[in-house]
Amino acid sequence: MFLPAQPIYPVAGIREIEARAMPGAKPSLMERAGRAAAEDAVRLIMDRPGPILVACGPGNNGGDGFVLARHFRQAGREVVAAFADDAARFPADAATAYANYRNSGGDTVSSLPAAPADGWALVIDALFGIGLTRPLEGRYAQWVDSLSRVPSPRLAIDMPSGLDTDSGRVLGTCFRATHTTTFIALKPGLLTLDGPDHAGEISVQRLDVDAAGWLQPLGRAVRPSLFAHRLQPRRRNSHKGSYGDAAILGGAPGMCGAALLAARAALWLGSGRVFAGLLDDAAPRVDVAHPELMLRAASALPEQLSALAVGPGLGQSDSAHGLLSAAITRDLALVLDADALNLLAADPALQAAVTARSAPTVLTPHPSEAARLLGCDTATVQNDRLAAALALSGRLRAHTVLKGCGSIVACPDGRWFINDSGHPGMASAGMGDVLTGLITALLAQGWDAECALLAATHLHGCAADRLARDGIGPVGLSAGELIGAARSLFNGWLTEAARNGF
Ligand SMILES: NC(=O)C1=CN([C@@H]2O[C@H](COP(=O)(O)OP(=O)(O)OC[C@H]3O[C@@H](n4cnc5c(N)ncnc54)[C@H](O)[C@@H]3O)[C@@H](O)[C@H]2O)[C@@H](O)CC1
Numbered sequence: 339m340f341l342p343a344q345p346i347y348p349v350a351g352i353r354e355i356e357a358r359a360m361p362g363a364k365p366s367l368m369e370r371a372g373r374a375a376a377e378d379a380v381r382l383i384m385d386r387p388g389p390i391l392v393a394c395g396p397g398n399n400g401g402d403g404f405v406l407a408r409h410f411r412q413a414g415r416e417v418v419a420a421f422a423d424d425a426a427r428f429p430a431d432a433a434t435a436y437a438n439y440r441n442s443g444g445d446t447v448s449s450l451p452a453a454p455a456d457g458w459a460l461v462i463d464a465l466f467g468i469g470l471t472r473p474l475e476g477r478y479a480q481w482v483d484s485l486s487r488v489p490s491p492r493l494a495i496d497m498p499s500g501l502d503t504d505s506g507r508v509l510g511t512c513f514r515a516t517h518t519t520t521f522i523a524l525k526p527g528l529l530t531l532d533g534p535d536h537a538g539e540i541s542v543q544r545l546d547v548d549a550a551g552w553l554q555p556l557g558r559a560v561r562p563s564l565f566a567h568r569l570q571p572r573r574r575n576s577h578k579g580s581y582g583d584a585a586i587l588g589g590a591p592g593m594c595g596a597a598l599l600a601a602r603a604a605l606w607l608g609s610g611r612v613f614a615g616l617l618d619d620a621a622p623r624v625d626v627a628h629p630e631l632m633l634r635a636a637s638a639l640p641e642q643l644s645a646l647a648v649g650p651g652l653g654q655s656d657s658a659h660g661l662l663s664a665a666i667t668r669d670l671a672l673v674l675d676a677d678a679l680n681l682l683a684a685d686p687a688l689q690a691a692v693t694a695r696s697a698p699t700v701l702t703p704h705p706s707e708a709a710r711l712l713g714c715d716t717a718t719v720q721n722d723r724l725a726a727a728l729a730l731s732g733r734l735r736a737h738t739v740l741k742g743c744g745s746i747v748a749c750p751d752g753r754w755f756i757n758d759s760g761h762p763g764m765a766s767a768g769m770g771d772v773l774t775g776l777i778t779a780l781l782a783q784g785w786d787a788e789c790a791l792l793a794a795t796h797l798h799g800c801a802a803d804r805l806a807r808d809g810i811g812p813v814g815l816s817a818g819e820l821i822g823a824a825r826s827l828f829n830g831w832l833t834e835a836a837r838n839g840f
């Protein structure tokens with residue numbers, strides 16, 4: 339069964355949901371949060387004797403830590419609570435949690451104690467959650483760094499302290515959790531940029547709050563349930579013309595491989611026919627490993643196509659510019675990748691032409707390409723990947739995938755998705771070309787841009803994950819190897835969808 343695509347909210351959304359769900363809630367949300375975190379913590383210490391260290395901060399995240407500490411005390415487990423701020427300045431809920439902890443006989447220490455001889459059973463970071471507003475420094479930076487070095491399991495409450503909730507940026511330094519218990523819903527920062535390196539395994543504790551019931555989410559984590567309705571079995575009475583003509587335009591001298599990788603991916607994800615238009619006059623006439631592909635001169639692609647990708651190995655020559663310009667005016671689903679994006683960034687007239695298109699456009703930038711398109715630097719894109727992807731989709735009226743750790747899929751209407759499949763072994767040449775081929779194949783088969791982009795992006799990462807489980811990667815995974823795994827997984831999804839009656 340396909341898992342639901344969980345909602346994701348930035349801080350403002352979580353605050354709004356809290357404000358609506360909190361009044362009169364019994365037990366209070368903080369009581370629920372502390373208890374839920376304690377339940378996750380119990381699972382981490384099943385076979386681990388010894389004391390638990392909880393580091394509590396000056397806000398409500400610290401309050402959650404005191405609720406959790408009280409539960410462990412009451413269960414007879416040794417807890418050391420480190421708290422170095424002024425309890426008189428706690429917000430109301432945290433003040434109650436602190437008082438209850440003290441009333442249960444709990445004490446605090448004002449500096450991080452040395453680890454006991456047999457180590458901590460677990461260390462818990464309840465320093466800062468969604469209320470982090472500036473970089474960690476001084477004492478809290480030291481605490482976070484030394485807690486991150488503890489070899490025990492390390493649990494972050496709501497957010498790893500130091501991680502910006504909306505962007506996944508590390509502010510100063512950041513707790514490196516092995517596990518994170520996050521409340522109410524997922525947050526973007528857990529899933530993109532530096533989030534996955536710091537959050538570890540994520541458990542979402544909803545606290546009996548129906549987040550989507552209070553606030554319609556704009557963001558979701560990518561799961562096949564989002565496009566399951568597209569995973570239809572093929573009709574027996576069909577032929578290659580039923581599954582579209584896909585084409586890849588690129589392959590300038592020295593870069594034919596990029597176009598061939600994209601074309602191979604389009605072939606193995608089910609396009610009826612696949613053409614590759616290659617700019618290199620000396621390009622091979624046949625792909626010997628895949629003679630099914632129809633290799634043509636770049637200017638000789640058929641008039642009738644179902645979907646066209648421009649970019650893999652395209653280069654930035656005048657002829658590349660001319661071909662791109664002509665492609666943009668074609669009334670078909672269009673994927674723009676690599677140098678097509680760089681040419682677009684340098685030419686406002688091309689951008690206007692993209693914006694004027696009525697057929698779907700998909701953009702697949704990595705952060706530097708996105709920066710060129712937005713006229714900013716790469717750091718600005720990375721500092722707020724979500725905003726960058728949405729800005730591109732809005733400006734160019736296109737669906738965008740901003741690649742990188744936690745790829746962001748943005749729609750022109752302001753909805754967005756974060757993909758959590760894949761691993762750093764995918765940081766190798768040709769991976770983007772394969773993604774482009776996968777997207778193009780689905781567009782050629784009649785999928786809408788949103789579903790094609792979501793499915794291809796998720797599939798791309800899932801294929802890499804499956805290969806890594808079999809020892810093919812993460813290190814040394816090559817883009818070509820991904821294509822067969824993607825095909826096999828996609829067929830598995832089709833079987834699953836049929837079994838579940840989609
Ligand atoms: N509001 C609620 O009812 C609930 C809140 N919950 C918890 O409360 C958290 C949010 O609480 P808060 O809004 O109090 O925020 P935090 O507890 O995350 O932190 C806010 C406090 O940290 C200070 N601060 C921010 N950045 C700092 C830095 N770099 N160095 C030093 N101090 C810094 C702020 O001035 C403020 O005192 C959530 O993440 C969650 O853990 C949960 O208990 C669920 C219910």
Ligand SMILES: [K+]
Nearest residue numbers: 463466495497
């Ligand atoms: K925390």
